[in-house]
Amino acid sequence: MERFFRLKEMGTDLRTEILAGIVTFMTMAYILFVNPLILSEAGVPREGAVLATAIGAGLMTIAMGLVTNYPLALASGMGLNAVVAYGLVMTAGFTWQQAMAVIFVEGLIITLLVLTNVREAVMNAIPINLKRAIGVGIGLFIAFIGLRNAGVVVASDATLVTLGDLTDPKVLLALFGLVITLLLMVRGVRGALLLGILATTAAALLTGQAQLPDAWISLPTAASFSTIGALDLSVVLQVSAWSWVFALLMTDFFDTMGTVVAVGSEAGFLRPDGTIPRLKQVLLIDSLAAMAGGFLGASSITTYIESASGVGEGGRTGLASVVTGLLFLLSIFLAPAVGVVPAQATAPALIIVGFLMMTVVREIDFGDLDEGLPAFVTLLGMPLTYSISTGIGLGFVTYCLLKLFRGKVREVHPLLWVVAVLFALDLFNLWERILG
Numbered sequence: 001m002e003r004f005f006r007l008k009e010m011g012t013d014l015r016t017e018i019l020a021g022i023v024t025f026m027t028m029a030y031i032l033f034v035n036p037l038i039l040s041e042a043g044v045p046r047e048g049a050v051l052a053t054a055i056g057a058g059l060m061t062i063a064m065g066l067v068t069n070y071p072l073a074l075a076s077g078m079g080l081n082a083v084v085a086y087g088l089v090m091t092a093g094f095t096w097q098q099a100m101a102v103i104f105v106e107g108l109i110i111t112l113l114v115l116t117n118v119r120e121a122v123m124n125a126i127p128i129n130l131k132r133a134i135g136v137g138i139g140l141f142i143a144f145i146g147l148r149n150a151g152v153v154v155a156s157d158a159t160l161v162t163l164g165d166l167t168d169p170k171v172l173l174a175l176f177g178l179v180i181t182l183l184l185m186v187r188g189v190r191g192a193l194l195l196g197i198l199a200t201t202a203a204a205l206l207t208g209q210a211q212l213p214d215a216w217i218s219l220p221t222a223a224s225f226s227t228i229g230a231l232d233l234s235v236v237l238q239v240s241a242w243s244w245v246f247a248l249l250m251t252d253f254f255d256t257m258g259t260v261v262a263v264g265s266e267a268g269f270l271r272p273d274g275t276i277p278r279l280k281q282v283l284l285i286d287s288l289a290a291m292a293g294g295f296l297g298a299s300s301i302t303t304y305i306e307s308a309s310g311v312g313e314g315g316r317t318g319l320a321s322v323v324t325g326l327l328f329l330l331s332i333f334l335a336p337a338v339g340v341v342p343a344q345a346t347a348p349a350l351i352i353v354g355f356l357m358m359t360v361v362r363e364i365d366f367g368d369l370d371e372g373l374p375a376f377v378t379l380l381g382m383p384l385t386y387s388i389s390t391g392i393g394l395g396f397v398t399y400c401l402l403k404l405f406r407g408k409v410r411e412v413h414p415l416l417w418v419v420a421v422l423f424a425l426d427l428f429n430l431w432e433r434i435l436g
Contacts, residue, residue, distance in 0.1 A: 001014065005017070007317060012314060012316040012317060016313070017314075019191045020315025020316075020323075021321065022327065023191075023349065024071070024073050024321075026341060026346060030346070032331055035053045038085050039081060039084065039298075042085035042088075043095070043096045047221065047223045048225065049298065052297045057073075058332075059329075060074040061075070061324050061325035061328060062329075064285045064321050065317075065319065066318060068282050069278070069317050070267075071315035071321055072260070072303050072304075074286065074289050074304060075301060077304075080299055083251075084099045092244065096297075098235035098241070100227075100230065100232075100297055101233045101294065102235060102294070103293055104231055106249050107290025107291035107294055110253060119257075119287075120283060122257075122415050122416075124275055125415040125416050126261075127371070127399070130378060130396070130399060132265070132360050134258045134395070135266070135357055137379035138258055139354045139355070139356070139357025142305060142350050143351050146354060147351060149174070149347040150174030150178075151168055151170050169207065169209060170209060173209055173342070173345075174347045177197070181195075190314070191313065193312060193352065193353075194313065201345045210342050212340065214336070215336055217333050218333060218334075218335050227297025228296055231295065248300065250422065252302060256283070257392070258382075259304070259307070260276065260282055263308050265357075266308055268316075286302060289303075290302065309350065310324070312353045312356050370406060397420050399412070
């Protein structure tokens with residue numbers, strides 16, 4: 001393992017990588033329950049969706065670790081699964097088998113873009129200040145998700161969001177976890193994030209906010225395999241399906257781009273010019289994961305920003321991903337045990353990781369309007385729109401417009417102009433009109 005994952009060279013060790021892999025899994029484990037719940041509303045068999053989610057996340061995360069040697073984990077994308085259920089099936093009227101075929105085709109197109117070096121070229125065309133802003137914006141987004149999961153912030157008709165009820169037992173539980181985790185961190189305790197999650201889960205059990213399962217092991221049945229390969233590729237003959245393909249492609253394309261930049265920056269993988277070594281391998285595994293998600297019936301599988309929690313724990317190599325992937329595969333049989341950990345236990349880890357990712361904001365040049373304003377729009381857009389790709393799109397469009405207005409067109413990479421136009425079409429919902 002030392003030779004394969006280059007642990008010493010990356011400044012890490014076996015214990016740290018295992019801890020990092022466990023932390024990443026625990027912050028992502030909610031997808032094992034949320035994804036089947038959302039997909040079942042579209043008619044996907046619940047039992048099959050559970051197995052597909054676990055297998056897809058496990059195999060693709062292990063592949064990412066072995067091929068790229070980066071601590072990146074993958075699972076069915078939140079938001080993308082909602083598009084499948086509430087958009088493709090409930091609104092557009094496709095069957096869930098046709099919806100999975102749309103996901104498969106979208107993943108195939110992205111894979112072709114990777115193999116032809118288009119996706120990597122687009123990523124390398126992004127200016128360094130925008131890359132930094134993407135990382136900071138995702139940090140804000142993660143922290144916001146953590147605060148929401150904790151119940152510290154809640155929805156409000158008057159102000160969109162507002163302070164939650166801090167006397168609520170669930171909120172108090174999350175605040176307890178946050179305090180414990182912070183105390184461990186300032187004391188320099190290794191594994192602070194994991195210990196904080198375990199301590200909060202124990203507190204939840206003691207206070208009755210979590211329950212031990214009746215059985216710790218569950219075995220798959222024949223019905224569990226019902227979603228695998230259940231694609232209806234005839235949907236590609238319908239013109240209306242292609243507007244959904246392009247919409248999903250834009251989201252998948254840039255969500256992953258933002259995640260890789262953010263996690264890579266936090267882990268110290270970014271070169272001075274903002275590029276990332278072995279980027280093509282990362283993008284290829286992510287693209288193949290989208291195809292795998294459609295084939296398995298798990299919705300599009302994508303790189304998870306929660307990978308940053310493992311990086312925050314010290315993970316620096318693909319060994320952390322292998323650990324996370326193995327735990328996802330193990331969860332096929334231990335799903336009841338995984339379900340014991342409440343959202344309030346993982347919320348503190350997300351808040352703290354969000355803070356850690358925010359620190360790069362000092363490296364953004366806000367003194368130059370051409371650079372500073374697009375960065376501001378990017379980092380603000382992600383949490384306010386609750387979408388990584390939308391925040392990136394707003395930043396790209398703003399950047400290109402400012403360069404155009406100031407007569408600095410040549411400073412913008414040609415690919416960035418193309419992407420900005422595509423984003424503008426997406427932001428103004430013009431794809432459906434263009435494709436009929």
